[in-house]
Amino acid sequence: GQQLNQSPQSMFIQEGEDVSMNCTSSSIFNTWLWYKQDPGEGPVLLIALYKAGELTSNGRLTAQFGITRKDSFLNISASIPSDVGIYFCAGNAGNNRKLIWGLGTSLAVNP
């Protein structure tokens, strides 16, 4: 089935560093969602984006809905050990009700 291209696949950073990850689609999306999943848990919604160009923050997290409507970015500033986990992007394209998912970016933070 359709999936989003999410990159990078994994990141290993030092505590305090900033992190950037992105998601791209071959089709125009109406909604972009960013989730975080901790080991043994379900994904938790971090940020929802509904408008092209929209920039939304949630604490140290900032996400943007790309102007082309085919991409989205998630930035984490001043990373801390509890940021460790897998970050997923997801979105709706056109009139589709189904969410399309990326494969995730695995983040490791070295204290």
Added chain:
Amino acid sequence: ETGVTQTPRHLVMGMTNKKSLKCEQHLGHNAMYWYKQSAKKPLELMFVYNFKEQTENNSVPSRFSPECPNSSHLFLHLHTLQPEDSALYLCASSVEYAAGGGEQFFGPGTRLTVL
């Protein structure tokens, strides 16, 4: 209880067993979902119930049988599963299943192992 809860959290079953997964949402939502999460694959949507009516069946084998008695509860009945069905099964809910309305809230999942 708050959010979306799932029981059991872990399940080991043989290929001839029958078991059920349970999901309950306390968010007042009208849509509920079953997803399968396997390593190296994106989340796979299995079933969607919108206002208690099944609106999506993503070509799921009949050995998986969903049940939605009301908007707050969702079950996944399992029988004669295969080892490749071992995965994390996630339940989610949203206000409704609508175009562009994507905010889904997930439970913690059931880790299923089929021997």
